[in-house]
Amino acid sequence: MSILREVEKLAALHKKAGNVRNRLPKTQAELWAFIGFQPRAIQETSLMQKKRFAVEVWHRRAGKTVMNIVRLIERAVFSKLKDARFAFMAPTFAQAEDIAWSYLLRFTEPFEPLGRDVEVTKLSVTLPNIGGSTSRIRLYGVDNPKQRLRGIYLDGVVLDEFQQIPGTVWTEQVRPMLADLSRRGEDHLGFPNQWAVFVGTPMGRNQLYAMYSRAAKWHAGKAATEFDPASNRYVSVTSSDWYAALHRASETGLIPPDELAIARRDMGESKYMQEFECSFDAVVVGAVFGNQLAQLRRHGRIGQIACRPNDPVHTAWDLGWDDATAIWFWQFAPGTDHLASREIYLIDYLEVTHHSLADIAAKLAEKGYRYGMHILPWDVAVSELGTGKDRKSILRELGILPAVAPKPRIKQDAISAAQALLDRCWIDEDRCAHGLDMLGLYRREMDDRKGVYRAEPVHDFASHAADALMTLALGLKRVAPPPDQDERPDAAVF
Numbered sequence: 001m002s003i004l005r006e007v008e009k010l011a012a013l014h015k016k017a018g019n020v021r022n023r024l025p026k027t028q029a030e031l032w033a034f035i036g037f038q039p040r041a042i043q044e045t046s047l048m049q050k051k052r053f054a055v056e057v058w059h060r061r062a063g064k065t066v067m068n069i070v071r072l073i074e075r076a077v078f079s080k081l082k083d084a085r086f087a088f089m090a091p092t093f094a095q096a097e098d099i100a101w102s103y104l105l106r107f108t109e110p111f112e113p114l115g116r117d118v119e120v121t122k123l124s125v126t127l128p129n130i131g132g133s134t135s136r137i138r139l140y141g142v143d144n145p146k147q148r149l150r151g152i153y154l155d156g157v158v159l160d161e162f163q164q165i166p167g168t169v170w171t172e173q174v175r176p177m178l179a180d181l182s183r184r185g186e187d188h189l190g191f192p193n194q195w196a197v198f199v200g201t202p203m204g205r206n207q208l209y210a211m212y213s214r215a216a217k218w219h220a221g222k223a224a225t226e227f228d229p230a231s232n233r234y235v236s237v238t239s240s241d242w243y244a245a246l247h248r249a250s251e252t253g254l255i256p257p258d259e260l261a262i263a264r265r266d267m268g269e270s271k272y273m274q275e276f277e278c279s280f281d282a283v284v285v286g287a288v289f290g291n292q293l294a295q296l297r298r299h300g301r302i303g304q305i306a307c308r309p310n311d312p313v314h315t316a317w318d319l320g321w322d323d324a325t326a327i328w329f330w331q332f333a334p335g336t337d338h339l340a341s342r343e344i345y346l347i348d349y350l351e352v353t354h355h356s357l358a359d360i361a362a363k364l365a366e367k368g369y370r371y372g373m374h375i376l377p378w379d380v381a382v383s384e385l386g387t388g389k390d391r392k393s394i395l396r397e398l399g400i401l402p403a404v405a406p407k408p409r410i411k412q413d414a415i416s417a418a419q420a421l422l423d424r425c426w427i428d429e430d431r432c433a434h435g436l437d438m439l440g441l442y443r444r445e446m447d448d449r450k451g452v453y454r455a456e457p458v459h460d461f462a463s464h465a466a467d468a469l470m471t472l473a474l475g476l477k478r479v480a481p482p483p484d485q486d487e488r489p490d491a492a493v494f
């Protein structure tokens with residue numbers, strides 16, 4: 001559609017919205033009746049809460065998606081803002097299209113005579129709002145590069161299946177969009193503008209868990225401990241802006257007990273506990289490091305791990321060409337010479353995309369650590385296309401002297417080494433938060449035809465942290481074998 005046609009269409013919609021505003025529902029109950037939605041009790045509680053931010057952990061098939069589409073329609077219709085914008089984000093475009101889109105079309109249908117505009121190709125619906133302007137609700141898949149999130153503005157957002165959305169989508173892309181002071185304030189029913197709702201079902205202790213546990217503390221009026229990069233210290237933070245809820249199938253009664261019993265038998269205990277009992281400690285199905293991470297949590301080895309400034313900080317890398325470069329920062333156990341140390345302290349994590357090696361070197365310098373070894377993956381010696389130079393030489397020129405980890409015979413060797421290494425780790429929960437999320441998500445998928453897990457884990461946004469950990473595990477075996485193996489470090493690798 002030409003820009004002129006778009007402008008004309010919008011002007012017509014505005015005019016119509018101005019004329020119909022008195023015919024719009026005026027309360028939540030009126031709106032639910034108007035669109036033919038009868039909320040279940042837990043849906044009603046959720047739809048009525050007025051906090052600006054909410055984290056809702058619900059069991060499968062509880063009505064999360066339906067309810068949040070209704071929430072978006074409510075906020076859209078009751079908005080007093082000019083050209084209000086709301087978004088529903090799903091992990092993949094296919095998920096948004098397959099499920100949420102049909103709910104959105106169905107529940108906005110009654111607005112047709114009042115001026116509903118549907119753009120199928122954009123998965124967006126525009127409705128008249130109570131302020132006499134229009135509100136647009138659009139569905140996004142965060143995996144879809146064609147739906148760019150940058151450059152848009154938002155008045156409210158639902159992040160559905162947040163356990164499968166990288167935490168950085170929130171911190172780096174969505175959160176900044178909700179900081180528009182000129183659009184703060186409240187809607188017709190007193191709900192705050194510039195809001196966000198996170199919805200999901202547990203998948204290990206990943207970004208949904210982190211978000212939920214913090215929100216639950218704030219919801220209960222308690223303080224949460226957070227790492228403050230500005231002061232490089234842990235600080236105690238409170239907030240009255242957050243709502244948190246967790247609903248287990250055994251408590252909601254939404255799914256009949258016999259149905260739950262069948263699901264439990266068919267899915268296996270672990271998956272059932274995760275999906276229906278909202279357990280964050282159930283092992284993520286297919287998760288490569290699930291057992292190790294759960295074990296570390298149980299033993300209190302993931303928490304506040306201070307960096308000891310007098311001891312060197314070492315690094316271990318996964319080098320991305322186009323996608324992310326990931327780096328673990330680590331130290332040996334205090335007071336031990338590195339060859340004797342079995343314990344590894346992961347104290348920090350860095351992940352960047354589209355950064356040159358020079359940019360990354362600058363980031364390392366910025367961290368201000370006193371560096372020891374830099375362990376790089378075996379392919380660091382491969383020549384950079386175009387320049388003919390290998391990355392090892394470039395790093396050397398930048399003052400980073402790499403030790404090179406050996407090439408694993410097969411991927412499983414690297415995975416096993418990383419699993420064994422994790423058992424020896426202590427991990428700082430805050431500075432390594434993103435890395436921990438990614439490790440938790442690193443998983444194998446089921447080969448449905450063969451009924452077994454594929455040997456090679458999924459290569460996606462979660463694999464960089466895992467690959468960097470494998471570099472560390474393989475590299476350590478070479479440069480610092482554990483004391484019970486009578487091997488000398490291989491000096492030739494430096």
Ligand SMILES: Nc1ncnc2c1ncn2[C@@H]1O[C@H](COP(=O)(O)OP(=O)(O)OP(=O)(O)O)[C@@H](O)[C@H]1O
Nearest residue numbers: 038039040043058059060061062063064065066067
């Ligand atoms: N208030 C309601 N009244 C009647 N049926 C409902 C209601 N809410 C949801 N449902 C029905 O329950 C089913 C599950 O709804 P929905 O897809 O929203 O659940 P979900 O929690 O998002 O599920 P999943 O975990 O699979 O994503 C759908 O068939 C939906 O139509």
Ligand SMILES: [Mg+2]
Nearest residue numbers: 064065066160
């Ligand atoms: Mg859903």
